[in-house]
Amino acid sequence: MYSFEPSEEQKMLIDAVNRFATNDMRPAAHDAEESGQYQSRLIDKGWELGVLQASIPEAYGGFGDRSVVTGVLAAESMAWGDLAGSMAIMAPGLFTMPILLAGTEEQKKTYIPAVIEAAWQPYTAALLEPKFDFDANDVATTAEASGDEYLLNGEKTYVPFASEAKSMIVYAKMDGKTRGFILPSGTPGVTIPAERQKLMGLNALPFYSVKLEGVRIPKANILPGEFGPVLDASRVTLASMAVGVAKAAFEYSRDYAKDRDVFGMKVAQKQAIAFMLAEMAIEIEAMRALTWEAAWMLDTGKPDATKQAYLAQTGAADMVMMVTDRAVQILGGHGYIREHPVELFMRNGRGFATFTGLAMV
Amino acid sequence: MIEFEVPEKITGVMNVIETVAVNMMRPVARYFDEHEHEIPWDYINFMHTAAKAMGGGGTSMAAGDKNREGPRLAYQRLAFMVEGLSWGDPGLYLCMPGGMLGSAAVAAAGTDEQKERFLKRFKGDTPVFDAMCMTESQAGSDTSAIRATAVLDKTTNEWILNGEKIFVTAGHKAMLDSQGFIVVWATIDPSAGRAGMRSFVVEAGTPGAQVTKMEHKLGIRASDTASIVLQDCRVPFINILGSPTVETTTKGFKGAMATFDATRPIVAAQAIGLARATLGLLKEMLAEKGVTIRYGLPRQKLTSIEKDVIDMEIQLRSAWLLVIKAVWMMDNGKPNSLESSMSKVRAGDVVNKITQKAVEIMGPLGYSREYLLEKWFRDAKISDIYEGTGQINRLVVARLILEYRSKDLS
Numbered sequence: 128m129y130s131f132e133p134s135e136e137q138k139m140l141i142d143a144v145n146r147f148a149t150n151d152m153r154p155a156a157h158d159a160e161e162s163g164q165y166q167s168r169l170i171d172k173g174w175e176l177g178v179l180q181a182s183i184p185e186a187y188g189g190f191g192d193r194s195v196v197t198g199v200l201a202a203e204s205m206a207w208g209d210l211a212g213s214m215a216i217m218a219p220g221l222f223t224m225p226i227l228l229a230g231t232e233e234q235k236k237t238y239i240p241a242v243i244e245a246a247w248q249p250y251t252a253a254l255l256e257p258k259f260d261f262d263a264n265d266v267a268t269t270a271e272a273s274g275d276e277y278l279l280n281g282e283k284t285y286v287p288f289a290s291e292a293k294s295m296i297v298y299a300k301m302d303g304k305t306r307g308f309i310l311p312s313g314t315p316g317v318t319i320p321a322e323r324q325k326l327m328g329l330n331a332l333p334f335y336s337v338k339l340e341g342v343r344i345p346k347a348n349i350l351p352g353e354f355g356p357v358l359d360a361s362r363v364t365l366a367s368m369a370v371g372v373a374k375a376a377f378e379y380s381r382d383y384a385k386d387r388d389v390f391g392m393k394v395a396q397k398q399a400i401a402f403m404l405a406e407m408a409i410e411i412e413a414m415r416a417l418t419w420e421a422a423w424m425l426d427t428g429k430p431d432a433t434k435q436a437y438l439a440q441t442g443a444a445d446m447v448m449m450v451t452d453r454a455v456q457i458l459g460g461h462g463y464i465r466e467h468p469v470e471l472f473m474r475n476g477r478g479f480a481t482f483t484g485l486a487m488v
Numbered sequence: 489m490i491e492f493e494v495p496e497k498i499t500g501v502m503n504v505i506e507t508v509a510v511n512m513m514r515p516v517a518r519y520f521d522e523h524e525h526e527i528p529w530d531y532i533n534f535m536h537t538a539a540k541a542m543g544g545g546g547t548s549m550a551a552g553d554k555n556r557e558g559p560r561l562a563y564q565r566l567a568f569m570v571e572g573l574s575w576g577d578p579g580l581y582l583c584m585p586g587g588m589l590g591s592a593a594v595a596a597a598g599t600d601e602q603k604e605r606f607l608k609r610f611k612g613d614t615p616v617f618d619a620m621c622m623t624e625s626q627a628g629s630d631t632s633a634i635r636a637t638a639v640l641d642k643t644t645n646e647w648i649l650n651g652e653k654i655f656v657t658a659g660h661k662a663m664l665d666s667q668g669f670i671v672v673w674a675t676i677d678p679s680a681g682r683a684g685m686r687s688f689v690v691e692a693g694t695p696g697a698q699v700t701k702m703e704h705k706l707g708i709r710a711s712d713t714a715s716i717v718l719q720d721c722r723v724p725f726i727n728i729l730g731s732p733t734v735e736t737t738t739k740g741f742k743g744a745m746a747t748f749d750a751t752r753p754i755v756a757a758q759a760i761g762l763a764r765a766t767l768g769l770l771k772e773m774l775a776e777k778g779v780t781i782r783y784g785l786p787r788q789k790l791t792s793i794e795k796d797v798i799d800m801e802i803q804l805r806s807a808w809l810l811v812i813k814a815v816w817m818m819d820n821g822k823p824n825s826l827e828s829s830m831s832k833v834r835a836g837d838v839v840n841k842i843t844q845k846a847v848e849i850m851g852p853l854g855y856s857r858e859y860l861l862e863k864w865f866r867d868a869k870i871s872d873i874y875e876g877t878g879q880i881n882r883l884v885v886a887r888l889i890l891e892y893r894s895k896d897l898s
Contacts, residue, residue: 128559129816130491137490196490260788385890396897401886402879408889409810409830416809417802420492427493434783435805441787442802480787 131419137197143176144201148208153468156209159331160471163323165215173216174247178205182488183227188240193227195360195422198488199367203415206371210475211331213368214486218287219243222250224360224487225296225307229352238294238309252296252307253283253337254484263298263305263358263483268339270299270306270349277301277308277349279316279342285326285485289319289335297339298354298484307350307357316342328474355433359425360487362436366418366443368486369479370411373447376454376472377407383458383467400457407450414439414446444479451476492809495561498568501542505569508538509576517577520710521863525702527665528583528710536585536615563750563815567757571808574761578867579710581758582657586610589751590618590662590671593687596747597729606669606689617661617668621653621716629880632682636674636718640725640732647688647728649674649696649721657874659714660699663692670697672718677734684734689727696721707866752828752875753814756835759871760808763839766864767800770846773853793849800842807834829876829884836872836881843868 133141151169159165178201183189205213219242226238242250256267268281279299289295297310310317318338326334381404384395394400421439424432451473455462462469494502512531520528573581587595587610594606609616627633636651649672653659662668669691677684690697701715725732771781774793781797782790790798810831817824843865847854854861872878887897 128491128493128495129564129812130489131813131816132490134489260786262786262789264784381889395890396892398883398886398897401890401892401897402882404889405833405882405885408885409834412813412827412830413806413810413834416813417806419490420805420809423490423492437784438798438802438805441798442806445799445802483786 131416133196133200137200140176140178140181140197141200141204144178144204145207147173147176148204152205152208152212156212156331156468156471157465159209159211160328161330161465163330163333165212165331169212170215170247173205173212174219176201178202178488179217179220179223180243183223183239183243187227187235188243195363195425195488196419198360199363199418199422202364202486202488203367203371203374203418206368207375208371209331210368210372211329213371214287214329215332216247217486217488219248219250220487221252221287221484222294222296225252225350225357226309228356228360229307229350229354231351234309234347234350248293249288249291250294251286251288251292252298252484253286253289253310254298255283255285255481257282257284257336261483264354266298266300266305268297268299270301270308272346273343275346276343277346279308279310279339279344281339283337283339285324285334285482286319286337287332287334287485289337290321290333295337296350297337299339301349305354305358307354308344309348309350310342310344314342314344316340326478328471328478356425357487358483359433359436361484362440363418363422363425364486364488365479365482366414366421366436366439369440369443369447369476370415370418372472372475372479373407373411373414373443373450376447376451376469376476377404377411379467379469379472380404380407380454380457380462383461394457403453403457407453410446410449414443417442440479440483447476447479494568495559495564497561498565501565502568502572504538504542505572506575508535509572513573513576513580517580517710517860518857518863520577520579521707522709524704524709525712527661527712528580531580532583532585532615539586540611560819563753563818564812567754567811567815570754570757571761571764571811574758575765576761577710578758578762578864578870579708581761582708582711583661585615585617585661585666588618588658589620590669590689592747592751593620593671593729594689596750597687602689602726602729606691609667609669614666616666617658619656619659619662619668619670619714621656621659621670621672623655624652625654629877631673632685634673634675634685635678636672637678638674638676638686638688638728640676641722644722645725646722647725649688649690649718649723651718652700653716653718654701655703655874656714656716658712659716660702660712663697663699663714663716667692670716671729672716676732680734686732687729688723689729690718690721690723694721694723706869707863708870746825748876749823749825749828750818752832752881753811753818753824755871755875756807756811756814756831759835759839759868760804760811762864762868762871763800763804763807763835763842766839766843766846766861766868767797767804769859769861770800770849771797773850773859796845796849800845803838803841807831807838810834826885826888829881829888832876833878833881833885836878839868839871 181190182193270277294311296307324334387394418439421435454469638647672688675684699714700717703713814827814831847865
């Protein structure tokens with residue numbers, strides 16, 4: 128059967144996230160972006176909502192079985208509040224989700240409860256690399272067996288919280304495939320510069336580059352499972368967050384257009400603007416449906432789920448660029464001023480084609 | 489619970505539809521494109537027999553049987569069937585006998601007596617058609633500009649209809665090739681504007697109703713598009729759909745407009761079926777030349793053709809989901825004007841983009857009448873025009889998201 132109606136439990140979670148996004152995240156977003164600092168108070172509060180914990184089975188300290196649909200619903204609502212804040216709050220998931228999806232039973236029992244049962248702690252993952260044609264399925268970082276250890280070499284970029292992270296997942300190529308490796312902090316051969324990376328958006332998140340030179344990690348630290356499901360999780364999560372950002376931009380520009388006087392009427396009463404808004408709403412709705420279907424396909428193990436997750440991320444990345452660009456355009460000169468949030472939505476929007484691996488539920 | 493499983497009852501029907509599309513539609517699609525105004529009787533008779541065998545109803549637009557027990561699937565099933573038949577051929581799909589837009593109007597605004605009297609004819613031994621007569625030469629999307637009149641002759645208790653209707657889909661088949669009917673929009677009070685607008689059922693054979701012209705079109709040529717002149721055409725009083733008196737409000741008109749909530753997603757489904765056919769053929773032709781699509785790669789690593797095809801898949805799938813959402817809401821009694829118009833805008837856009845791009849990508853093969861791509865490109869354009877142009881539906885969406893009325897945004 129078809130249904131577009133979330134369950135009662137999902138609705139409760141979405142409501143809680145929406146309240147937090149409206150009351151806490153949105154008011155803090157501007158200052159966090161400008162100061163380059165996300166308030167740890169908000170990270171803690173956001174963590175307590177339990178979005179990540181909800182998708183970890185009880186055996187590993189979570190609240191229940193993983194539901195990608197529930198995850199994307201929550202991620203959309205949170206990203207509507209603020210993208211950088213959402214990524215900060217959910218950063219530990221970059222560590223736990225790959226272990227849940229590709230780790231051994233022992234790894235799950237060893238690593239996941241320590242993260243999930245405690246207050247928010249800095250955990251992260253390193254996937255992206257500093258090259259224009261980066262491909263998650265064909266990374267340049269290498270791993271090779273060397274005695275009882277793996278030897279890792281390469282360079283990673285956009286690693287949130289890398290300098291303070293207690294542990295991270297590093298993705299490297301071994302036997303032609305991308306694999307995840309658990310890399311505890313302080314491992315020799317790992318260089319993390321003191322200076323943060325500077326990006327077009329997401330300034331509230333501390334990003335670092337990570338260099339791996341002859342890094343040796345125990346053989347027990349490889350995640351033996353396939354990388355595919357991890358990538359799928361990231362794709363649908365990012366798609367849903369793109370929907371959240373787009374929705375925020377759409378609503379802000381719609382409300383502005385209804386309020387702004389021009390030639391004796393509201394600017395929203397001009398078809399040139401009204402039609403832009405109509406198309407934005409349609410695009411958001413379309414990509415939201417595609418994302419939900421992809422999430423449902425992952426939950427139910429449909430054979431085309433991986434392809435659908437890819438289509439969802441690709442389509443949502445285009446959609447959010449279109450919507451946020453138009454939001455700025457509808458505000459005109461005011462849209463270009465940082466006092467309004469739409470230029471930040473637009474900078475964040477452009478990143479979704481690049482952000483692979485920066486969020487997953 | 490959010491779910492996307494095609495209901496079993498629908499998958500069963502879809503297997504039949506695909507067989508029909510492959511065996512009865514595709515082989516003759518080109519012929520009827522090149523022989524405009526010839527009626528595809530073999531296909532029509534087959535479809536009629538098949539629909540009867542399946543318990544009647546078929547692709548009836550009057551799908552909303554509200555008395556049925558269990559989860560309601562009528563509009564969802566209809567959307568799937570229309571999508572599947574249009575995948576076969578959109579022109580031939582429009583030649584489907586049985587209740588279409590005219591029946592949808594009867595179902596939406598008619599009394600039980602009217603439904604019985606007008607709709608039972610579709611269950612007979614021979615195929616029967618209906619049609620909707622709304623557009624006039626000076627009144628397209630602006631239906632309030634309709635000039636056709638209906639005057640009540642109190643001595644005989646008959647409505648006298650006068651006016652000329654154009655762009656009547658299946659008008660010829662409804663009035664001359666079967667014992668069908670047309671639903672005519674006319675005003676019972678020209679000074680009352682929209683409040684005076686009503687629809688009337690005119691049955692085949694009624695004196696004063698004449699098919700005067702058959703259009704020659706860009707596409708969907710298998711489907712007849714007629715002009716119908718009504719000259720002192722008398723119909724019984726009880727053939728009016730809705731209230732016979734002029735009310736101070738436009739409630740009656742709005743009620744009639746609500747028919748669009750049901751029909752727009754179905755017209756969108758037609759666009760989706762054609763878009764799926766096009767993308768399928770394009771991928772087949774590319775595969776024959778050894779071009780495969782490498783899903784999963786970042787854009788920077790894809791070829792131009794791969795980017796186009798992946799983009800088409802995204803557009804197609806997401807547009808189809810909007811259609812499903814709109815009919816799912818319809819089946820579940822949720823107000824769906826917004827979703828209905830959204831699905832129509834998106835599907836109309838998508839089928840045009842996909843068919844245009846497919847012809848471009850296949851170059852001289854795409855432009856040639858040897859393949860169906862060029863035909864589908866021509867067939868596609870109608871989906872962004874009828875049942876509300878893309879612009880009218882954008883206007884509907886805009887008003888709903890802005891909470892504006894027509895006086896606020898026109």
